[in-house]
Amino acid sequence: MKRIKIKELLSNSSQYIDQQVVLKGWVRTKRGNKHVAFVALNDGSTIHTIQIVLDVAKFNEEQLKDVTTGACISISGKVVTSQGAGQSIEVQGDTLEVIGVADPETYPLQKKGHSLEFLREIAHLRPRTNTFSCVLRLRHAMAFAVHSFFNEKGFVYVHTPIITGSDAEGAGAMFQVTTLDLKNPSKTKEGEVDFTKDFFGKATNLTVSGQLEGELAAMALGEVYTFGPTFRAENSNTTRHLAEFWMIEPEMAFYEIQDNMDLAEEFLKYLVKYALDNCIDDLNFLNEMYDKELIERLKSVVETPFVRLNYTEAVDILIATKQKFEYKVEWGIDLQSEHERYLVEKHFKKPVILTNYPKAIKAFYMKANEDGKTVRAMDVLFPGIGEIIGGSQREDNLEKLQERCKEVGIHENDIWWYLETRKFGSAPHSGFGLGFERLMLFVTGMGNIRDVIPFPRTPQSAEF
């Protein structure tokens, strides 16, 4: 008989009543008495377990002893309406096979309620917990929703390079990638590292953003997006930073800053709505266990138009309020998390898109406004998260872009290929970046970014 998944059984339970089924999965708990044993079985397809009822007299005692938390078993039996509370159906076991034991003396996931810190140390086993199976199914759903959203709109998914010889994006400290002998690297006569001997014939790093390459593709294919890993070699041990994380970066020809904001808002609402529509069981669990306002907050984002506001107006609001901030507010500062969260959580009580930031605090490629002081940047600020999206209209005028490169010290030789998109068939275009793990923090309600990625990479930590 073909095995069915527990999600399938529970979703279509009425059609399985009185049918024989085969189930395979891992034991979450076993309880009972001398006559009957109740096994809660999970196979990862859903947060829910199915109750297996075993008539103790029908089974070998030794075999039943091996049915412990974490053990892998196969069961065949009949689906019946459950008499117990908490489930509508259960399976009366006919045959039982213990596929893989889990010694109760050594299996680490015995008791309920391990700390998240402890679970990080056993990241190879934590997907077997309710919490992480929820997070990982939601992560899948969000990734699929990203691709579905852009595919429906005719965007082209572009794999921008991970290893890069360019460091012009300037988004942060980079990891070096090399095949040189670290103990005795080749040196030039002048005693410098001789990168001509390295694999790529020059110094290379891990990318901090696929944006610049994404723009190249947008100026040919119209609307594109990237979705890939990006890296920061920053020694930040916070609940918000990873050394390796995933980014989604759409780039669109013929989009001005307003179109960019429209797309960002539509995109975020689509993603959150997708989670509510497709993952409500997992969200209910997380809402119950970690964050009682999670589902309310998700619904509110889907239903509420985002506030759109100039940076300058935001600064005025922050100066006018009686709220005390650690960092003083004045025009020109890079807003801190405390400022962003005040605007979103206290002042407007809804998501905010800030635009037209001071030129001096934003990247070289952002389109200059005519005031000479601000650029067409936009940040989307979310409750509980702060900045979830950062983007801008891109400078499409070659001379202005060259001037800006000079101002910030970028050599034209290093990004000749980027500049050529402005030289040949240039067009207004825009784009933004969504940190996938920031999105996952928002959608799951988890508090630490290490808990929304399967195997976190942070300073001093690259296990598994």
Place this chain on the structure above:
Amino acid sequence: MKRIKIKELLSNSSQYIDQQVVLKGWVRTKRGNKHVAFVALNDGSTIHTIQIVLDVAKFNEEQLKDVTTGACISISGKVVTSQGAGQSIEVQGDTLEVIGVADPETYPLQKKGHSLEFLREIAHLRPRTNTFSCVLRLRHAMAFAVHSFFNEKGFVYVHTPIITGSDAEGAGAMFQVTTLDLKNPSKTKEGEVDFTKDFFGKATNLTVSGQLEGELAAMALGEVYTFGPTFRAENSNTTRHLAEFWMIEPEMAFYEIQDNMDLAEEFLKYLVKYALDNCIDDLNFLNEMYDKELIERLKSVVETPFVRLNYTEAVDILIATKQKFEYKVEWGIDLQSEHERYLVEKHFKKPVILTNYPKAIKAFYMKANEDGKTVRAMDVLFPGIGEIIGGSQREDNLEKLQERCKEVGIHENDIWWYLETRKFGSAPHSGFGLGFERLMLFVTGMGNIRDVIPFPRTPQSAEF
């Protein structure tokens, strides 16, 4: 008026007849005479161009001069039935804006028929060619089909780590990732590189495969897959190798080798059928320009059951044939491309799945057969490509796996977390890897792997 994309206009042309539209895109060609100019406009949404007809008398002469190959323009005008050959509709231009010029003296993509080698040197512009826009749209379609296939089946997409402290997979030479000062790396008293001073506190590399981590997730979530970049620091300058490429790696609990073969065959057929169903315009172009048998070959893969054959039987066939091979065939050898292609292209004339390979030529994690000599490996061999998928049932018995680690010199300390999946709740499971660029070679008919990825990374080459 809102701009529409050319794909939308051409797909629903009858409903746009006599309507005013706004189109934006890049000029492919301009021809005509003193009275009328015909502009072929492309916006990346489709391989097709739309013909714009400009009554020369209605436009500024200087402006028309700027309408050259590669220039970006915006046009508004009326859609009419075309009198000319080669298109059913055209647009009579009313207003014209040249958004970005492309100086004919310097714009590199002037003439038709640039060599693929030349286009690699201008990878920032080659998406603007017909060939690469086709390849990139197909690449998008195949990536989306991968996600759709697994999502429909309830698989969970798992982002396995890119930076890894483990090199146990042993699939090839690795790139080092470091923040140490390459000129003067920290050294221990013994004069060795002191990796405790490195970012992660130990030596780290770029992953060669997400399989081991994928297995961890499969033993919790049941069915998972990865789709991410992988790396080989091998000095191979061939048409089949990249230093950075994308891999898809499903891992499934409770799948034995037959289930694994079933999934691989279904998966490949789904992908190829998706291309035929969704990208026929792009395929027609590639079929016409590069490979007259492309579409026939794709259809044949969808329709033909794959041959399934033991390695031993394959060796017998290769020994029995009169065909001369460069490498002599005997039981135990790793089959060469010439052998694989003989089986697929000459002997069977259809895709072949080879199984039960000699233990000695396969990886440590593959499940041993009872004969003690072979393992439950499988390779899927494709016409024109050779191996497109490699996979196996995984060794799920802890003792056998430990023994195998010892034989091949892998220290248990380095993969304690991998071994623990066999210690706690182990289950039969299987998986495979599909090189995404191998798939793209097959689907596009292109001959060089550098031409199916936007920005290829190869020895001595990491531009853009």
